[in-house]
Amino acid sequence: MEITVSRKAHFNAAHRLHVNEWSEAENAAFFGLCNNPNFHGHNYDLIVSLTGEIDPVSGYFVDMKWLSQLIKEEIEDRFDHKNLNLDCEEFKTLNPSTENVAVVIWQLLNKKINIKFKHLKVTLFETERNFVEYNGK
Amino acid sequence: MEITVSRKAHFNAAHRLHVNEWSEAENAAFFGLCNNPNFHGHNYDLIVSLTGEIDPVSGYFVDMKWLSQLIKEEIEDRFDHKNLNLDCEEFKTLNPSTENVAVVIWQLLNKKINIKFKHLKVTLFETERNFVEYNGK
């Protein structure tokens, strides 16, 4: 019996959309307000979903205490109350678009996820109206 | 790296569930309160989801400004503050059930979506408790 278990978390961060290889004018034209050199910010909501088999004895597929602790250590402690562009190695050269932030979160979590959790998916809300999903494919 | 990007929008509209080929009694029996000849209405919430590859330079798969503008022009301007049965060509002969409204929205958006966005899905909430998803399959 394959089941998907999801845990919701969040973090607050500043960022700026900017491609280093482009001129200031190109960046401003492409990213608009999101290119503000002084940064803006978001309350990011994150849903982490794992798919696998229920253990027939415990009735658990995933221990939520373990999953929420993993998200805290790998994602919240790393990104919460940070400037993604200035404070975070992951985005020193990578533009912190919602798409890229979601992929980086997936990669950070995937390294720590045991082989038995076959499918890892992350859903990242930049705002209530804008969100992306990435599952490593 | 394939990613799904979603944008939430909304519109307010009146409608009546009614099949022209059926008698009044058949319509009333089948659709109940939703068949009120004077119409009722909803705040529709719409989520438009596109799946494709992240551009490695910009870090964007979809420009949210473009997507929200597309939804405004194709869907909100067409259906917001309208009577779906009386004001909208799409539902002159087609019953505006949530299922049919979702399919029509998918078809209207799909005409304007570039080939590179492989998967288009729409999720339409008629109320917080009733919603449908359609992806063109």
Added chain:
Amino acid sequence: MEITVSRKAHFNAAHRLHVNEWSEAENAAFFGLCNNPNFHGHNYDLIVSLTGEIDPVSGYFVDMKWLSQLIKEEIEDRFDHKNLNLDCEEFKTLNPSTENVAVVIWQLLNKKINIKFKHLKVTLFETERNFVEYNGK
């Protein structure tokens, strides 16, 4: 010990903002899209709040089963899946603006509320972003 108890309910209705004494042009200019002669509609969310003393024996101020039944009989059965302008006596000559709908709901409930419930307040959401509060003062 004075406490306020609130119950949330909802109903879906069509309406048109229109003042009978004004010309079509005046109505269109003043109410814009909300003046559509074919109506539009909303999912109305309603919060009914009563203030009074907790009964020291039962620990209840208000029995929620009674309050939710009262709202159903007086408000939901009257307005749900209706056209406020055409189907409802209350709005035959009164413009169904959110303000007026809230006042009418307050008046309908207040007639049925026992003297011991000193303060009655209604909060009516026309959309998630637009709402009004009325307490009879």
Added chain:
Amino acid sequence: MEITVSRKAHFNAAHRLHVNEWSEAENAAFFGLCNNPNFHGHNYDLIVSLTGEIDPVSGYFVDMKWLSQLIKEEIEDRFDHKNLNLDCEEFKTLNPSTENVAVVIWQLLNKKINIKFKHLKVTLFETERNFVEYNGK
């Protein structure tokens, strides 16, 4: 045209996570606060999703009145305001983890679902932050 129609419902219940075959110490270590012998409880939110073809005449795939009535009879009447461990046959020997509750709900609904509804999925929220999805595979 294949479409997915979803209906949201809810029920409030008490439960205790406990494996009868384990010692008290093992249960306490594994389940932590969720093993409280006096139980704790939740407002469960449930989303039931069915996938199939739209009827070309009525424009319905699923009649929401039928679906909400089915969920009421099969799930809400059975579990609402109950103690899952003590009151419900389904969990007399099965640990009522969110995973197991979701599977039981799927099985109860699936028995009543006609063959034409090809895919049944349930999404069960134990809290706003913890939820599971099960589709019978």
Added chain:
Amino acid sequence: MEITVSRKAHFNAAHRLHVNEWSEAENAAFFGLCNNPNFHGHNYDLIVSLTGEIDPVSGYFVDMKWLSQLIKEEIEDRFDHKNLNLDCEEFKTLNPSTENVAVVIWQLLNKKINIKFKHLKVTLFETERNFVEYNGK
């Protein structure tokens, strides 16, 4: 400049509505399903609001870290994953209706609140649709 600062928290608990002085039949008739002798449960959402003056130097009226820690120590650690009737001294003889739980929370917090915070209000949601407010008056 007087301002109100609010912090949202939550806890999950089991309870049973029951008045010890009443017969089983009287309790069952009055409280209905909420009188289940085996208990049921809720995800309680709690909003704690304090009113007072902004400190002109720090720009803070209340330090949210202090307030969230206070709520954790006084309320969440006491009631989360508990059976209110069996595990909590406060409800050994007091019926844990939403009204009474809100008053008890107000009293527990008020003992720890400094005189400078003139107004303390608690808003307690038993479900998304049922909630009470108490401010000590």
Added chain:
Amino acid sequence: MEITVSRKAHFNAAHRLHVNEWSEAENAAFFGLCNNPNFHGHNYDLIVSLTGEIDPVSGYFVDMKWLSQLIKEEIEDRFDHKNLNLDCEEFKTLNPSTENVAVVIWQLLNKKINIKFKHLKVTLFETERNFVEYNGK
């Protein structure tokens, strides 16, 4: 008949909690993570509430188109996608705590509000769990 009309809006901004008169160590000790010199950010939700009399002819107290346009011009255009500390004159010397941001928003709106709207209140959510209310008293 006095009524309160509310409109919800939002903006995304970066900020840093910092008192210029304090040392770096004092700021870090007092504000913790919120003192990050590289800033962090939020999706701010704003509710603007006005209280006054319903116009007996139009049924409006406030024209929502006017109110939402006022909020856009005075608040959203000023703060959205900005760094409150670096980009906004209002917070060059004033610490952008939630309390202070709410007061500044109230002052900016109050200058533009006609005398007939007697009571202006703003509710500002820094996160879903932290919010403040200010009404000019």
